[in-house]
Amino acid sequence: METVLVTGGAGFIGSHLVERLVAEGFVVRVLDDLSSGCMANLAAVRDRIEFQKGDLRDPAVSRKAAAGCTWVFHLAAVVSVPQTIGDPAGSAAVNETGSLHVLEAAREAGVRRLVFASSSAVYGDDPRLPLREDLPPRPRSPYAVQKLAVEHYLAVYDELFGLSTASLRFFNVFGPRQDPSSPYSGVISIFLRRALEDQAPVIYGDGLQTRDFIYVADVVEALLLAARSSAAGVFNVGTGREVEIVSLWRQIAALTGCKRLPHHAAPRPGDIRRSVAAVGEASSRLGFSARVGFEEGLARTLAWYRGSGSGA
Numbered sequence: 001m002e003t004v005l006v007t008g009g010a011g012f013i014g015s016h017l018v019e020r021l022v023a024e025g026f027v028v029r030v031l032d033d034l035s036s037g038c039m040a041n042l043a044a045v046r047d048r049i050e051f052q053k054g055d056l057r058d059p060a061v062s063r064k065a066a067a068g069c070t071w072v073f074h075l076a077a078v079v080s081v082p083q084t085i086g087d088p089a090g091s092a093a094v095n096e097t098g099s100l101h102v103l104e105a106a107r108e109a110g111v112r113r114l115v116f117a118s119s120s121a122v123y124g125d126d127p128r129l130p131l132r133e134d135l136p137p138r139p140r141s142p143y144a145v146q147k148l149a150v151e152h153y154l155a156v157y158d159e160l161f162g163l164s165t166a167s168l169r170f171f172n173v174f175g176p177r178q179d180p181s182s183p184y185s186g187v188i189s190i191f192l193r194r195a196l197e198d199q200a201p202v203i204y205g206d207g208l209q210t211r212d213f214i215y216v217a218d219v220v221e222a223l224l225l226a227a228r229s230s231a232a233g234v235f236n237v238g239t240g241r242e243v244e245i246v247s248l249w250r251q252i253a254a255l256t257g258c259k260r261l262p263h264h265a266a267p268r269p270g271d272i273r274r275s276v277a278a279v280g281e282a283s284s285r286l287g288f289s290a291r292v293g294f295e296e297g298l299a300r301t302l303a304w305y306r307g308s309g310s311g312a
């Protein structure tokens with residue numbers, strides 16, 4: 001039985017990954033400081049995992065967590081872009097230096113494979129769509145700079161120390177357990193909550209901005225494929241399908257029966273206009289393609305928000 005480490009395993013995406021790894025028979029260790037994640041996310045597997053509460057900023061914490069592990073999935077991060085804008089150095093202490101602690105620990109422990117949760121934010125507002133991994137990055141926030149820096153550190157650890165790594169650039173992930181409580185949360189979680197409360201949603205700008213929404217189970221599949229592969233480098237994890245925000249609301253309104261019309265507010269500064277992944281690289285080198293259709297993913301997420309089932 002192999003032991004695998006999931007940093008950020010009490011979070012939205014991490015907890016789905018942990019459930020899948022437990023189901024596949026791995027011994028799963030979670031490292032999380034519960035700053036944005038929570039134990040409730042791990043309720044279904046709590047008695048079958050090793051949980052270590054700790055902060056990435058302490059190198060000893062990562063060292064202890066990585067000891068004896070064959071794979072490391074590094075998902076823990078300050079995930080709020082506004083938080084990284086408000087505190088670039090504080091967030092870099094987690095997202096950059098903390099990631100270096102995880103890399104060092106993985107190297108010392110002789111880990112076979114490390115997979116990192118990067119982000120489509122590294123592309124910035126590049127109009128050349130679909131966004132391909134070989135486009136020059138245009139980070140527009142400390143968050144994006146930090147993700148990009150760690151991608152580079154992974155490549156350097158691969159080259160200098162032979163640590164086998166891959167970075168996955170997640171696009172807009174959605175699904176059960178995504179927290180709708182902040183205005184900067186995933187738009188799907190916010191819209192679903194508004195619809196279930198029979199409230200009009202706020203759309204910033206004309207609503208014709210687009211996103212590539214990928215269901216969390218597909219992201220988990222990509223993480224597993226990346227761990228099992230030896231392919232190095234950077235891979236988009238998206239669907240290749242572009243959805244306009246106005247059309248997202250129409251679908252959610254139809255699913256929930258909510259008749260409210262959206263309120264339009266001023267566009268948010270720095271908001272990206274269009275985003276969609278080129279999916280060829282992940283498909284040809286990792287064998288990954290998203291399988292859960294958008295409507296199906298929305299229905300499963302809605303079922304979870306309604307509290308009528310596990311949703312996943």
Ligand SMILES: NC(=O)c1ccc[n+]([C@@H]2O[C@H](COP(=O)([O-])OP(=O)(O)OC[C@H]3O[C@@H](n4cnc5c(N)ncnc54)[C@H](O)[C@@H]3O)[C@@H](O)[C@H]2O)c1
Nearest residue numbers: 008010011012013033034035036037055056076077170173
């Ligand atoms: N959700 C998305 O759409 C999306 C898109 C692109 C990339 N990502 C990346 O995927 C990863 C998971 O994101 P998520 O949406 O599940 O967010 P999340 O906030 O639910 O998960 C992050 C987890 O990291 C933990 N954490 C934060 N700081 C820590 C620290 N100093 N030490 C230990 N643990 C710490 C949090 O408690 C939380 O459980 C993140 O790296 C995020 O940047 C997410």
